[in-house]
Amino acid sequence: MxxxxxxxxxxxxxxxxxxxxxxxxxxxxxxxxxxxxxxxxxxxxxxxxxxxxxxxxxxxxxxxxxxxxxxxxxxxxxxxxxxxxxxxxxxxxxxxxxxxxxxxxxxxxxxxxxxxxxxxxxxxxxxxxxxxxxxxxxxxxxxxxxxxxxxxxxxxxxxxxxxxxxxxxxxxxxxxxxxxxxxxxxxxxxxxxxxxxxxxxxxxxxxxxxxxxxxxxxxxxxxxxxxxxxxxxxxxxxxxxxxxxxxxxxHRDHDFVHAMSDGIFEPIARLGDEAKAGDLAGYIHDLTRPMAEPVALRLAADGVVIGTREAGWVRRGDCVLLLAEDGDLAAREELDxxxxxxxxxxxxxxxxxxxxxxxxxxxxxxx
Missing domain, CATH: 3.40.630.10 (Zn peptidases)
Incomplete structure (x- = not known):
């Protein structure tokens, strides 16, 4: 060399x-x-x-x-x-x-x-x-x-x-x-x-x-x-x-899951999960109010979890999870x-x- x-x-x-x-x-x-x-x-x-x-x-x-x-x-x-x-x-x-x-x-x-x-x-x-x-x-x-x-x-x-x-x-x-x-x-x-x-x-x-x-x-x-x-x-x-x-x-708008309140995000869904609409993405906790129930974030569609936020502070508007769906036959043929x-x-x-x-x-x- x-x-x-x-x-x-x-x-x-x-x-x-x-x-x-x-x-x-x-x-x-x-x-x-x-x-x-x-x-x-x-x-x-x-x-x-x-x-x-x-x-x-x-x-x-x-x-x-x-x-x-x-x-x-x-x-x-x-x-x-x-x-x-x-x-x-x-x-x-x-x-x-x-x-x-x-x-x-x-x-x-x-x-x-x-x-x-x-x-x-x-x-x-x-x-x-x-x-x-x-x-x-x-x-x-x-x-x-x-x-x-x-x-x-x-x-x-x-x-x-x-x-x-x-x-x-x-x-x-x-x-x-x-x-x-x-x-x-x-x-x-x-x-x-x-x-x-x-x-x-x-x-x-x-x-x-x-x-x-x-x-x-x-x-x-x-x-x-x-x-x-x-x-x-x-x-x-x-x-x-x-x-x-x-x-x-x-490709879908609801593939991106966003926080709608401020607090500490606790992820529940994991990378690679085959998720269904209604499944939990995670919780947002207001730890200044320890007796308050956390806010549940749920998925709006089926899909594979391809991105997740780590546990930590989030603000309203932060992305906490990303979904994707399997490519259809036409998309797979295009790739091949x-x-x-x-x-x-x-x-x-x-x-x-x-x-x-x-x-x-x-x-x-x-x-």
């Missing part, structure tokens, strides 16, 4: 290496009370071999999801550029301020990175990171894997996820990539994805999926799944026994047809598509 080039500082317009192993920081302009002309050092690692597809690996989009960030770092350390036909670009702590604080959103601007695209280089720190990811990293990539694990608010059933798209070609590619991750479950969401990593990837011409890994299985699920994607894309020569995934659809889809045969987009240059307007530091 070739030696790594460490502590590289990547400027906003610097071309990214196409081969070898490189690790360092992207310099995101950031004026704070401590530094008028400083920058946020956002971790970035690149491992590239010969010409082939490029995969963007994102972790820490939600800063409190530590297992995903650790897994991303383990992945890049394991890669050997001499055995690769392609490249992996990894942001192991994408929302770096949130990562340092151990919070979902940045403590500086309060923003969720996954709700900040397409971003603004001259906006808040989170917006500037989003702009760099969408305008500089994603256009060089064919595939985007957005890693998530258990955070402070929700834990999920182990799954690969995608947001449904009305364009049949985009939808098939997302399904094919989700299948390639070799997860035991694939969950399709119906959601407006403009401001998310999914929307950013679509605008950049890349195909993106998300990955949810619960606390107990996060490392193994992510490492095995990412290796499966690299093999499917032809970047590495490894093989795994294919898993027949369960296809789940989170996508399994054989291959499109990563064109010349590598990192050389075929020019990058968008950052505006020449000089960053003034915000004194």
């Amino acid at each position: 070739t030696a790594a080039t460490a502590d590289v500082l990547f400027g906003l317009s610097d071309p990214l290496p196409t081969s070898g192993t490189h690790a360092g920081f992207v310099k995101i302009p950031y004026a704070s009370n401590q530094s008028s002309y400083g920058f946020l050092p956002v971790p970035l690692a690149i491992v590239g071999g010969s010409v082939g597809p490029t995969v963007l690996l994102l972790a820490g989009v939600a800063g409190d999801e530590m297992e995903a960030q650790i897994a991303a770092a383990r992945i890049v350390r394991s890669l050997d550029p001499e055995a690769m036909k392609g490249r992996v670009i990894a942001m192991t702590m994408a929302n770096v301020l949130a990562g340092h604080a151990g919070t979902r959103n940045s403590p500086v601007d309060g923003q969720s990175l996954n709700k900040s695209f397409p971003g603004d280089l001259f906006g808040s720190p989170t917006s500037a990171i989003a702009e760099y990811i969408e305008r500089h990293l994603m256009p060089e990539c064919d595939l985007v894997i957005d890693l998530h694990s258990t955070g402070r608010t929700m834990r999920y059933l182990s799954c690969a996820t995608l947001i449904d798209d009305a364009d049949p070609d985009v939808q098939r590619r997302r399904l094919a990539l989700a299948r390639a991750f070799n997860a035991t479950n694939i969950v399709r969401f119906r959601s407006f994805d403009y401001r998310s990593t999914s929307g950013a990837a679509r605008r950049s011409g890349a195909t993106r999926i998300g990955v949810q890994a619960p606390l107990d299985d996060a490392m193994d699920e992510i490492l095995r799944g990412f290796d499966s994607v690299l093999a499917w894309a032809g970047i590495v020569e490894t093989s795994q026994a294919a898993v027949a995934p369960r296809l789940l659809l989170a 047809e996508a399994a054989d889809l291959r499109w990563l045969t064109a010349p590598n987009r990192r050389t075929a598509k020019p990058r968008r240059k950052v505006t020449s307007r000089k960053y003034g530091g915000g004194k």
